[in-house]
Amino acid sequence: MENFNKIESEILNKIKDIKDRSSYESIKTEIFGKKGVITELFKKIGSLDQDQRKDYASNLNSLKTKVTEILDKKLETFDQSEINKKLKNEKIDVTLPGRNYFSGKIHPVSQVIDEVTSIFSEIGFSVEEGPDVENEYYNFSALNTPDNHPARDMHDTFYLDHSKDLLLRTHTSPVQIRTMLKSKPPFKIIAPGRTYRHDSDQTHSPMFHQLEGLHIDKNINMGHLKGCLYYFVKKFFEVEKVKIRFRPSHFPFTEPSAEVDIGYKIEDGKIKIGEGDKWLEILGCGMVHPNVLKNVKVNPKQYQGYAFGVGIDRLAMLKYGINDLRAFFESDIRWLEFYGFDPLDVPTNYRGLSR
């Protein structure tokens, strides 16, 4: 019977001599090679008696396991020290700037359109659109604003022909007409888009954006209008409480008509929406005039409802503290990057409208 203890201590002594990867290999061959110590011992198993064989094999196997483990560990220390050596030479200055990249931005007007759409989507509005070029009928007459009516003076119009029939829409309200003509009530739509007026100064630009809203059904009254706009203003400005004032006004296509003011104050040079004792006009609205409904073949005795129009650029200015309207359209990369939004920052109800 072999003296496994002795063999083991001999092997361990050999292993101690391992200095590098090549001595590791040669010593490993001495132990596990074709003629290695342990290989030889395994060869003997067949020649042993039945009663000795079991103990022998068991001792040999545990010796093999132990030696293998020790050898593996040895190898690991070599790997480790080689890696460590390599790492020493691989130090770089990570504070150096990386490769160039360009990050794009979404224009505040687009962002606000997405925000507003998300809000109205929650309360059942869908989006409609209309053409930028309109004719006189859709922009004025169908909206109960006949020719030679002084209300037209409020809209300085761009014309495309000298007969003044083709024009750039002065508001998004013609979308009301187009929507109602192509379908049957009820209607519950918003229509964001470009609008144009012949006006240019610090607070007016010849092009701006509006959002039209229209809700027509059998039992819609001014209370619904009020509720809808309260909901909108609160959600849009992301405030708990909001001070709103409905003030009688006049639009030819609504009766009664109202303008909506929102309370604000200036704090540390910044505008704070929803509180304070100053008022700011943000939108116009009213109950759709029966004449408008008649023009689109909707029976005003059966159906009624409200419409509103709000300036999108103005909303963006108020919410994001932008002062100059004209800068919106000047393509100054400094302005666009400063006020623009990350393309992944999609306004949604569940993640919040804005970060």
Next chain:
Amino acid sequence: MITSLSWLKNHLETKLNLNQVAERLTEIGLEVESIKSSDSNLDNFIICKILKAQKHPNADKLKLCDVDIGSGTLVKVVCGAQNARDGLFAVYAPPGAVIPKNNMKLKIAKIRGIESHGMLCSGYELGESSDKEGIIELNKKEKNIGEKYFKNTGEKTMDIAITPNRPDCLGVRGIARDLASTGIGRLKKQPPIKIDQKFKNPIKVSIKKEKGQGCGVFGSVYIKNVQNKESPDWLKKRIISLGLKPVSAIVDATNYVMFDLNRPLHAYDADKIDQEIIVRNSKKGESFKALDNKKYTLENNMCAISDRSGILGLGGIIGGTRSGTELSTKNILLESAYFFPPSTRKTSKILNIDTDAKYRFERGIDPDSVKLGLELGMCMILDMCGGEPSKFSIVGKLKDERKKIDLEPEKFSKVAGFTITSAEIKKILMSLGCSLKMSGKKIKVLPPTWRPDIKEDVDLIEELTRIKGYDKVPLINPEKENVKDTLNFRQKLFHFTQRSVASKGYTEAVTWSFTDSKTNILFSELKNEIKLSNPISTDLDVLRSSLYSNLIIGVKKNIHRNFEDLMLFEIGPVFKGSKPGEQSTMIGAMKTGKYSRKNWIEKERNFDVFDIKNDALRTLNEIGIDSSKITVSNKSKKWYHPGRSGLLSLGSASGPELAYFGEIHPSIIKKLDLKTDNILGFEIFLDNIPESRKKIRESKPQFTVSDYQKVVRDFAFVIDEKYSSGEIINLVKKIDKELIKNVKIFDVYQGENITSGKKSIAFSVILEPKDKTLSEKDIDEVSKKIISIVQETTGATLRS
């Protein structure tokens, strides 16, 4: 419309103060836009005393005065007036004050070598008299020194925005009536007028019966032996508070009545009228000089007030200088008429005249106010200028166009959302001037003559809601129910593409829908540009036919600010015609400059065509169009570099155009004087993106993976340069569509060792077997096939 509390109180008994009145006005739809002190400049003028007036040492006609301006302050003022003398009380204007007559702002100035601190004023300079000789001499006492010269300038005025439906509130009385109806006070009755009018109006008036006659009623009174003069202080101050200039008692009186009652009047110098007044349609070419000192040449059918010699004025718009009143006028004809809104508006639009009278007539004057206007105007003139009035002559008659309106009280709550009692309805409507009659449950309402805007029941409902207060409208929370998708396919596509392009590093710009025709034409294939009849400026004169023209203008501006590496895009409409709907939605994107500039980590590199192609292609992929369905061809547009641009189309090269990409044509860059030679762009035609009938999840095949090894083999050919890489890839792919998964070009070379007119092209072919592991033999077979087909089809030779 400007008014003050004291003026309102002429018509309204109320205990409210100015701020309370203003608040109430805004609540009922008469929005007070601002409250101002009427003229703080006038507060500058103070009563002073000349202590000593000596001769100016360097000028014979000037005096150097020591002036006491109160609170112990003495100033030195140089004065040219003969009457400046010791002990005189006068009016002093300090540096900073603006002289009313000529709007000159005073400064401390050296006059003949001596500093003058302000000036002593003449009545002429203060706009109070025509007397230019000498300074004002005041009869004051020592204690008055330092007081303001103009009294009551402290009264504040309100500027009220009057919506176009409310002509009645273009007069103070109308505003007072609205206020009274809210219950804050009582509308005063107009005092009855009793004046002896003994003789007949000697000037005959006739309204010619013609088609389109713009005048309905012409009332007039002749007043003889008047003595026109300056208006008294109280009237001048009211006129000034309206932002008008006091002219004379007669003119100021007509203006006062216009603003008091919304009743325009006009006064003629009766001695300058040639025999009679004929109200008639004008004839093309007739002309007259109007009170704004401009000569107007008329078209046919404008409402002309004329006499036997020609045009005197335009009815309801403006009078003429020929018959204008002056201080020397002795006899006047005072006109109070009704002109129809459409004709007034049309004429003033054509001639581009805007006057206070026109503003009122085009909105609708109370047709019943003709006589009242004559009475009040006449009384004021008699009070101030004396004279004897004729009997009124009122020519013409208007049909009462008002209709009785049926109002059902339930309809009110159906619209307003809250209820109101019949008693309240009656009280409010009557206080607004309506006449009412009950008829069962309905109320029959006849609106007053001064409210042309009240035509049907909703108009009455608005009145009631407005006077009750919009705060009474309940707040009904919106229902959170969706019947329809918020966005349709095109709208979703719009929003998705917008963010897809931005995520590739492009910054979104929003630019005008109009642009400079000179730039637009470079990017347009339209035969006729779409011109605006009235552009806001000459460089924004056409509707854009491409997004590129405004983008490149934007790029240029940024480059000029030294932002030379940039990526901009816009999504929006471009226009193909001038009719509604002749527009399409596009994306235009531009990049310019270098991808990397002066960088430690990588070589400097310009943006190039393959950057822009990738951006376009990846965007199309992201919006759902698989690369396998996109054909790249070298078709291009005139605004691209012909050799460095291409088209991405759907299916074949002749399929629907999805996008163009490439370098902007060098001649455009030169023409626009851009400080770069490297601008690239892509345009996506969003309207050409097909709407898939199936959701992505529905159109995807079953997920399968091959368990067999994929194999890659490389090939290199020398081939005629006319063959594009795309053609070679397609050729190879077609050889075994099942097996060949991909063909990737990894080298293209022309130059040394390659015959001119030819190029070397090297590519990897990726083979992915589905049913077995490929043997060497299988691979050889495919390789041979590839080589022979490429050689046969293109005449290429295999490169060793």
